[in-house]
Amino acid sequence: MEEFKNISDKNPFRVPENYFEEVSARIIESTAGKEPETKPAGLLHRLRPYMAVAASVAALAVLTVAALRYFDRGDILMEMPDISFQDITDNYLHEIDLLTLEESVASTPSWDDISEISNNEIIDYLLSENIELNEIYELL
Amino acid sequence: MGVTIQDNEIAALLKENTGRGFRMLVEQYSRRLYWHIRRIVILHEDADDTLQNTFMNAWKNISAFRNESSLYTWLYTIATNEALATMNRRKRNSSVSLDEISKYFESSEEGAAWFDGDEAQVKLQNAILKLPDKQRVVFNLRYYGEMPYEEMSKVLGTSEGALKASYHHAVKKIEQNLMRDD
Numbered sequence: 001m002e003e004f005k006n007i008s009d010k011n012p013f014r015v016p017e018n019y020f021e022e023v024s025a026r027i028i029e030s031t032a033g034k035e036p037e038t039k040p041a042g043l044l045h046r047l048r049p050y051m052a053v054a055a056s057v058a059a060l061a062v063l064t065v066a067a068l069r070y071f072d073r074g075d076i077l078m079e080m081p082d083i084s085f086q087d088i089t090d091n092y093l094h095e096i097d098l099l100t101l102e103e104s105v106a107s108t109p110s111w112d113d114i115s116e117i118s119n120n121e122i123i124d125y126l127l128s129e130n131i132e133l134n135e136i137y138e139l140l
Numbered sequence: 141m142g143v144t145i146q147d148n149e150i151a152a153l154l155k156e157n158t159g160r161g162f163r164m165l166v167e168q169y170s171r172r173l174y175w176h177i178r179r180i181v182i183l184h185e186d187a188d189d190t191l192q193n194t195f196m197n198a199w200k201n202i203s204a205f206r207n208e209s210s211l212y213t214w215l216y217t218i219a220t221n222e223a224l225a226t227m228n229r230r231k232r233n234s235s236v237s238l239d240e241i242s243k244y245f246e247s248s249e250e251g252a253a254w255f256d257g258d259e260a261q262v263k264l265q266n267a268i269l270k271l272p273d274k275q276r277v278v279f280n281l282r283y284y285g286e287m288p289y290e291e292m293s294k295v296l297g298t299s300e301g302a303l304k305a306s307y308h309h310a311v312k313k314i315e316q317n318l319m320r321d322d
Contacts, residue, residue, distance in 0.1 A: 004314060007264050009284075012257025013178055023188065024170045027195045028163050036158060036202045120313065124272045127306045128298060 147211045158202060165211065166195055173219045179280040180223040181230075182269070184254045190226045194219045209294060216295045220277055227273050267317035271310050278303055279310040 016022075146168060154161030173194060178187040197218050198205075205214055257265065268276060277296065281287040282303075289300040296303070 004264050004267070004318060007260045010261075011175070012255055012261045012265065013175075013182075013184075014254050014256050015174070015184060020171050020174070023174070023191060024166050027166050027170070027192055030192075030196070031162060031199050032159075034199075036199055120309075121272060123309065124275050124306065127302050127309065128274050129302075131302070 151205075151211055154202060154205070162199060162202065165198070165215075169211075169215055170195070173215060176216065176280070176285060177219055177223045179284060180220070180273070180277060181226050182265075186226050186230065190219070190222045193226075194222045197222065213291065213294045217297075220295060224273055224277070263318060264314070267314040270317050271313060275306050275310050278306045279314070282307050 150161055150164050150168060152161075153164055170191065174187060174191050177190045177194070178184070181187050181190055194215070198215060205211070209217075255262075268279060271279060274296075278292065281292050281295070282289075287295075289303050292298075292303050293300045298306075
């Protein structure tokens, strides 16, 4: 039995007087005379995240080539084909699964975040990802 | 919990007359969703904004609701996502961090106006606040909302087994936090 069940389960939070009547009226009023959206989002809107990732990858590729040229490491550059920005976008970019790349970029934590993660937080995360408890305890 | 007669009535009315159906939906759900959101975001102002965003989202996407899930599940899913988004925004932007909420309730006039708990309840809220956001949602839905795991599984898109384990783990951590505070 949970110890904290001895603590009063009365709702300790308050709201302003007549709040629920007022907020319902406010919400209903804000939709009055408007029609719900029925059309799908435009192509440009849907492609925007992919375009952002594509631009990031292209910028990274350009910076890499520029950095290699700047430092002029002859032994490395000798082995590298002369790839133009156009070649990169035409030949390599279309092969990348942009959605996967976007997700991996979005979910990659910084080292500062990782160093502060405790075992409990790791367990919580794994549980929320449907990993069985037995497997988690085997891993940790 | 789950699909009620009223939910079926609202769903039918939404098809017949969207405006009237939506009105009934707001009147039926605003209180329940507010308390669900409030326990996640804690501050009244944030809960108020999040509740409005939840209903605005529901309104915009009402045509996407096809009775495949219950209205109840659909609305709780939107409300939970909106509340977690509010928490993330607050972590990035706000000057009020959740770690300071207990002090906020105890010392601030504004905080005290929206919190009426005794010392034990403040300690319990602090212990709950130390849980990770998603686990806090699981705990609140189960402990305060008494939501069945089957329903919660649909709302959170997580298996019942994982939710049971998560709740069990949350209870243990809350007890440890309360013992540490004594």
